[in-house]
Amino acid sequence: MSLDQLRREVFFLAYHLHWSYVELMDMEVGERDGFVRLLAEQIEQENARVEAAHTR
Numbered sequence: 917m918s919l920d921q922l923r924r925e926v927f928f929l930a931y932h933l934h935w936s937y938v939e940l941m942d943m944e945v946g947e948r949d950g951f952v953r954l955l956a957e958q959i960e961q962e963n964a965r966v967e968a969a970h971t972r
Contacts, residue, residue, distance in 0.1 A: 917945065925952050932959075 917925075925948060926940045932955055940948060 925949070928952060929955065 926937060929935055929940055929948070929951055930937065933951075943951075
């Protein structure tokens with residue numbers, strides 16, 4: 917993982933879930949990646965619901 921990718925992961929989780937830098941860096945890479953994937957899926961689902969509501 918590049919340093920830029922790590923920064924983006926940490927920012928994404930910290931921004932949306934309000935977790936601290938220390939909490940995020942203490943996680944194992946796979947665990948943090950799993951949370952990134954879950955959060956991205958959640959955001960996509962919410963965006964799809966909002967878009968569907970606007971097209972009605």
